[in-house]
Every structure is written in structure tokens, then in C-alpha cells.
Amino acid sequence: MLEIQALHPADQICNILKRIYDSDLTTLTGGNVSVRDDDGVIWVSPTGIDKSDLKRDDIVRILPDDTIIGKWKPTSEYRIHVGILRTRPEMRAVIHAHSPALVTMSAVHELPKTQALFPSFQEVGEPGMCEYGMPGTLNLVKCVMDVFKRGYDAAVLKNHAVFLASRVSLYDAFARIEEFDFNARIQLIAEAEDKITSQSSVKMKEMTEKLEAEKLPGTMKREGYSEKELDLRRTLKLLARRANLKKLFNARFGCISARVDEKRFLISPEYRDNAYIDEGDFVLAETGRCEEGKEADAYSKLHGLIYEKHPDIQAIIMAAPAYASVYAVTKQEYEVALIPESYGVLRSFTHISFEEMLGDWDKIAEKAGIEHIPFFALDNTGIMVMGDNPLLTFDKLEVAEGTALSIHYAKTSNKAIKAMTSDMKEEQDSLS
DSSP, X not given: OOOGGGSOHHHHHHHHHHHHHHTTSSOSSOOEEXXXXXXXXXXXXXXXXXXXXXXXXXXXXXXXXXXXXXXXXXOTTHHHHHHHHHHSTTOOEEEEEOOHHHHHHHHTTOOOOGGGSHHHHHHHOSOEEEOOOOTTSHHHHHHHHHHHHTTOSEEEETTSOEEEEESSOHHHHHHHHHHHHHHHHHXXXXXXXXXXXXXXXXXXXXXXXXXXXXXXXXXXXXXXXXXXXXXHHHHHHHHHHHHHHTTSSOSSSOEEEEESSSSOEEEOBTTOOTTTXXXXXXXXEETTEEETTOOBOTTHHHHHHHHHHXXXXXXXXXXXXXXXXXXXXXXXXXXXXXXXXXXXXXXXXXXXXXXXXXXXXXXXXHHOOTTTOOEXXXXXXXXXXXXXXXXXXXXXXXXXXXXXXXXXXXXXXXXXXXXXXXXXXXXXXXXX
């Protein structure tokens, strides 16, 4: 995993701005970021420079006495960055970005419904709405500061975009604004098709407590690495990074696991960044514990229960890609039998309610199984797919998202889907 604290602040800004640009969260010269170092110096991105190709000496410093040092002018919104970081001294970094989905929310003067998707509520909480101010003006500074002074960590600016601050680091700010964008995209796609379902803040907090209670204790002592485990670690790293690149995973939400033997499995760590995950980051676990010195993904116990109850399942993926996750925030049923590939790969689909997620995970695990229900919508959370090896399970994830996009195209163009008939499915089943 990337050691963020060892990176120079200017290098952090270069890396994150390229990542923001490559993730389509902003345009070539749009958006800006800042980070405060341990000496109280605020480092900010320059104005009007290609965000995908910044170098260390392009980054501007603002000293505690407000002296500005740099070969370029700072971003025109630097006063907002400075205002947030000084008014909210617990904050370490700020990002301002113009992703299309978040710009849409700002243009319709609505806040993204973070309570519709638990990962978003975890990362962003409840955002605040900011009144309009002309970019670069003191009026906009005042409008944004009004939101952050009320305790919000993210602000949607009417007819502009968003500002988001992090208490941890610039990389944490990126993970949070990326999740915010996923949330907005999922909401906009879902609302074009159906009514979106949200949970109360109380229920969201109950889920936070549930995940904390279900964490696996790190009491397992290692006794070397088998060849199978080493191969699996490499495979899981490559698949997690590919999922991140293809926007099936985002930085922190998106988890993959695979069985090592009858009792043990490897799983993504907690607090990961899927773009930088390495072989050594994956955590060895079993139903009731994980290896010492590491923290396994918050849903590790659920993975373990599924492996325990279904010996044929060899890999599990949880994710929240934009189109398939529509089925996690609405009551829609997913049509797996769109074409022979989707029917053959996905087979069947079921909703797991948020109440079930808050309840006994044994009951959810009972519903799993390759031959029965290999594809879940975890309501207000994301989706889960299971399979008999990591690569084919990843294929299920891609097919689930691709098929959901095809269904979305049909619905938004008011065309009727003509799914495979019972005879077609029976014919395919007979050849399987």
C-alpha cells in the first residue's frame, strides 16, 4: 500500500490531480486541491495548468503569514482552501472537483442522497448546500465557509460543483469525493428509472455499529505462505486494480476474497486504496478471526460464513458499480436473462434487504450458492457476486454491470425489453 505520509505535499497534489482528471472528476484545467503540512504551510494547485501533467515545482505554497510562493498563480479558489483549513483546523486537505454527476446535482439544486448508499454515508455523511457565488469572488468564499462553519465536511455549490475536506489526508479526500461521485451517479441513473429508497440516519449509524461489532479479531498467527496463497495474492491484486481502473471498484469500496483451503480465505484489507493495493495487503482470515497485525474488510465475517456454508464457492466480490447498484437503491428486479451470456453467467438474482444486513448474517449466507443465487443486490450497500474461481467471479461482476447498462439504455429510450423465453432458457440449461 502507498505510504502517503512519506510523500512530499507537492507530489501528493500532482498524483491526486492526475487521478482526479483520469477518473473524469474534472476537466483539464478545472478543479483544484490543497493540503496542509505539519509546518502549517498550505500547498495548493496552480490556476490554468494541465491537471494531468503537473510537476512538483508547479505547486504553490501559502505560508502561515499568507506569503504566496510559486512560479504560477495559485488556483483562483485558494481563499476557500485556506479558509476551510484554517477555520476547521482538524482538516488536512481539500478537493474541489467538477464531475458531471455532481455538477448535475448542483445545477438542479439538490443534495446527493448519501443515505441511499451506506458506503457513501460512511465516507461523506450528510453534505450541505451552498448558495451561489461567482467563482473567484469573496462572495463565493463566504458562501462556502458558511457551510463548513456549520460543521459539514462537504458542500454542494449551486450551479458550480462541490468542495470536500478531509481530516486525514489528500488521498482520503480523493476516496471520499470519488465515493460522493459514485453516489450521485447511482442516484441519477436510478431516478431516471424508478423511485430511490433511502435509509434513516439512525439506520445508517446502526450499520456502522454492526460492522464494528462483526470485525474479525487479529489473533491468527502465520505459519509461512503456501504456493497457492502466493498465487492467489497476485491474482487478487491484479483483479482489484483492474476493477478500480474500470470503475467497478472505487478507492475504498470494492472488496474481493478467495478461498485458500477448506477453512481459510484471503480478503481485501480495511482502509485500502484499490488503485495501489499490493499482494502483501490482503488479509488471511477464517470465519472467526484474521491474521494478527492486520485489519480485514468490514464484511469479512459475511464472506467467511458463505465459504463455511458453501464449499463450492471459491471467490466472492462486493462492489457498487454505477449501473448494477441501481438495483441496490430501488426495488427493481434485475433481468438476468437478457442474452445467453448474462443468463449463463448470472443465472439468478435476489435482493438482500437492509434489515437483513443489520440482522443475522448466517441467514444471508444460507441464501448464497453458485447453483442457487450467485448474484445479490445488498440493499443500500451494493452488489455481491460469487463464483468457483476469482477470474470467473470477476467476469460475473463485469457482466452484472454491463447487462445493467444495457437494461438502462432500453428503459431510458422507452424501448421494451424482450428477455429470453422459458424455452430459450431451458435449451441453454440442457446444454450446461
